[in-house]
Every structure is written in C-alpha cells, then in structure tokens.
Amino acid sequence: MDPIPERLAVKPSWLITQLAMHARRLVFDGFAATGARGYHYRILAALHEFGPASQAQLGRWCRIDRSDVVAAVNELVELGHVDRTPDPDHGRRNRVSLTDAGREQLARMDVVLDRVQAELLEPLSVQERKTLTDLLSRLVAHHDPT
Amino acid sequence: MDPIPERLAVKPSWLITQLAMHARRLVFDGFAATGARGYHYRILAALHEFGPASQAQLGRWCRIDRSDVVAAVNELVELGHVDRTPDPDHGRRNRVSLTDAGREQLARMDVVLDRVQAELLEPLSVQERKTLTDLLSRLVAHHDPT
DNA sequence: CTCCAATATTGGCGCCACCAACACTAGCCG
DNA sequence: CGGCTAGTGTTGGTGGCGCCAATATTGGAG
Numbered sequence: 001m002d003p004i005p006e007r008l009a010v011k012p013s014w015l016i017t018q019l020a021m022h023a024r025r026l027v028f029d030g031f032a033a034t035g036a037r038g039y040h041y042r043i044l045a046a047l048h049e050f051g052p053a054s055q056a057q058l059g060r061w062c063r064i065d066r067s068d069v070v071a072a073v074n075e076l077v078e079l080g081h082v083d084r085t086p087d088p089d090h091g092r093r094n095r096v097s098l099t100d101a102g103r104e105q106l107a108r109m110d111v112v113l114d115r116v117q118a119e120l121l122e123p124l125s126v127q128e129r130k131t132l133t134d135l136l137s138r139l140v141a142h143h144d145p146t
Numbered sequence: 147m148d149p150i151p152e153r154l155a156v157k158p159s160w161l162i163t164q165l166a167m168h169a170r171r172l173v174f175d176g177f178a179a180t181g182a183r184g185y186h187y188r189i190l191a192a193l194h195e196f197g198p199a200s201q202a203q204l205g206r207w208c209r210i211d212r213s214d215v216v217a218a219v220n221e222l223v224e225l226g227h228v229d230r231t232p233d234p235d236h237g238r239r240n241r242v243s244l245t246d247a248g249r250e251q252l253a254r255m256d257v258v259l260d261r262v263q264a265e266l267l268e269p270l271s272v273q274e275r276k277t278l279t280d281l282l283s284r285l286v287a288h289h290d291p292t
Numbered sequence: 293c294t295c296c297a298a299t300a301t302t303g304g305c306g307c308c309a310c311c312a313a314c315a316c317t318a319g320c321c322g
Numbered sequence: 323c324g325g326c327t328a329g330t331g332t333t334g335g336t337g338g339c340g341c342c343a344a345t346a347t348t349g350g351a352g
Contacts, residue, residue, distance in 0.1 A: 002206040007191040007256070012263055013169040015282035020166030022289040023159040037338070045153040056299055060148040065341060070301060092299050092348045117158055123288045124281065132281045135274060136161035142269045143168040202330055211310060216332060238317045238330050
C-alpha cells in the first residue's frame with residue numbers, strides 16, 4: 001500500500017535520491033554510536049590517505065565547502081581526532097593532521113561503514129553489486145569536474 | 147587532480163550520495179526556471195495519478211512528512227496549482243485537488259525532468275541505463291517498507 | 293613594489309528529512 | 323451512550339548537507 005506515483009518511481013533521478021536517503025540514514029545511525037557525522041569521516045579519511053594538509057586542500061579532496069571545513073575541523077579538534085597548527089612555512093595556512101585518537105576513530109567508522117554497505121546492497125548478488133558500483137563510478141566521474 | 151580518498155571512492159554509499167547530489171543539483175536548476183522545487187513535483191504527480199486526496203495521504207504517497215506537506219501545499223495554493231477545500235465528509239480532513247494551472251505546471255516539470263534524466267545518464271548506453279534502473283528499483287523497494 | 297591568487301573565518305541561505313506537541317475529529321468498542 | 327484510540331492538520335524546532343558573499347590576511351608572480 002501507499003504506492004509511489006509512477007512518474008516518480010520510473011525516474012532514475014528519483015531512484016537515486018531515494019536510495020541516497022536510505023543510505024544516509026543508515027550511515028547517520030551507524031555514525032551516531034561513534035558520535036560523529038559524515039563530514040568527519042571524509043576529513044579523517046583524506047588525512048589518513050594523503051597526510052597532513054591545509055583546510056582548503058581538505059575541502060577540495062572531500063568535496064566540502066571551505067566554510068564547512070572550518071566547522072568540521074573545529075569539532076574534530078574538540079574531539080581530539082585532529083590537530084590544527086599554523087603552517088610554519090605559510091603564514092595564513094593551517095596544518096591539519098591526524099592524531100592517534102583520530103586514527104582509532106577512523107577504524108571504528110570503517111567498521112560501521114562496512115556493515116552499512118552490506119545492509120544497503122543486501123538484495124543484490126556479488127556480480128550485481130560489482131555492476132552497480134561500476135555504473136555509479138562512471139556516472140560520478142562524469143559529473144565530477146574534479 | 148584533487149583525487150577523492152580511496153576509502154570514499156570505493157564505497158557504494160558514497161557513490162550513491164554523491165550521484166544523488168549531482169542529480170538534485172540538476173533537478174533544482176531545472177525546476178528553478180519553473181519557480182518550483184522537488185516537493186511540488188511530487189505532490190502534483192501524486193494528485194494527477196491518484197486524484198484529490200488529504201494531506202496525510204499525499205505525504206504517504208510522496209514520502210514527505212505531514213508537516214512538510216502543509217508548507218508545500220501552502221505554496222502550491224499560493225501559486226494556484228492546487229485547491230485546498232475542507233472535506234465535506236470528514237470534518238478535520240482537507241481535500242487537495244489539482245487545478246488546470248497545476249496540470250500545466252506538471253507538464254512543464256516533466257519536460258524538465260526528462261532533460262535531466264538524459265543529462266544524468268549521459269555516459270551510459272541504453273542497456274546500461276536499463277540495468278542501472280533495475281538495480282536501483284530493487285534496492286529502493288527493499289528499503290521502502292511501505 | 294604592486295597586484296593577483298589563495299587561505300581561514302564568519303554569517304547567512306535553502307532543500308530535505310524528521311520529531312514533538314497541540315487541537316480536533318471520526319470511529320470503534322465496551 | 324460514553325470514552326478511548328487512531329487519524330488529521332498545524333506550528334515550531336532540529337539537523338545534515340551544500341552553497342555563496344564578504345572580510346582579513348598572506349604568498350607569490352610580474
């Protein structure tokens with residue numbers, strides 16, 4: 001019961017945004033236990049992979065607006081997951097770096113996210129998951145000027 | 147340049163939410179020309195397909211919270227796209243119905259959305275689009291208890 | 293030296309989703 | 323019939339996410 005209007009149910013843009021909503025809910029609920037949110041994971045992941053960086057660089061890597069990076073880094077500093085120090089070689093620039101606690105938090109969030117992926121794709125076979133990921137990757141790459 | 151952290155790029159939940167962001171942007175930009183937004187289209191589509199209904203019913207069909215339906219219907223009434231009249235058979239309930247102007251607006255928005263789908267899926271072949279839509283439909287159905 | 297690009301920060305906006313509380317109504321069931 | 327439960331409309335608030343403008347400051351190019 002409570003069918004979805006055909007006009008919507010048929011449109012890829014609807015399917016994608018609806019599924020994204022379910023995904024965000026799963027991620028949000030999972031992260032809630034760790035006291036974090038999406039922006040935190042993105043920044044921790046970037047720092048872990050690329051090393052210490054300025055906030056502007058983090059924003060470009062994570063697809064987060066500079067002004068939102070400020071707030072997220074504030075929170076991460078407060079939580080002790082990152083350090084923010086002035087860049088010695090560059091007056092105005094900050095140097096954000098991962099702490100040990102941040103690394104641990106990242107590991108915790110990875111566990112959560114693995115569970116979320118499994119739950120999100122539960123109805124699909126391994127082959128289908130691969131197909132879906134491939135198609136999505138191509139679309140994201142196409143729409144991300146990067 | 148400005149690569150996406152591997153941890154993110156690999157996760158279906160990231161791909162889906164990122165693609166959803168691009169989709170929402172395309173839809174938003176397209177709808178801007180018509181002076182409407184997503185909620186409006188959903189409600190107009192439901193009214194066109196299922197006929198006049200209460201606000202609570204619209205919310206269930208469109209996956210919109212009751213309180214948000216209030217605001218959206220207010221805007222649609224203001225725009226002259228729907229009528230809101232008290233349900234004669236049911237004291238508290240309203241009866242929301244589509245106007246001629248609403249039907250025309252829905253047609254305009256359909257044109258916009260068709261263009262958006264084409265742009266969104268541009269890199270994919272016809273067969274791939276079908277595959278993607280099928281996979282997404284199954285996932286959405288799985289996560290939508292309704 | 294001057295001008296331009298980049299950086300950090302503040303403050304604000306909008307969409308979408310969600311929740312709690314209230315007032316009221318309909319319908320059911322004892 | 324009376325009272326309770328479920329459903330309805332409405333107000334008001336919260337939060338995540340994405341985005342933009344303005345400001346102050348700094349580095350580097352020309």
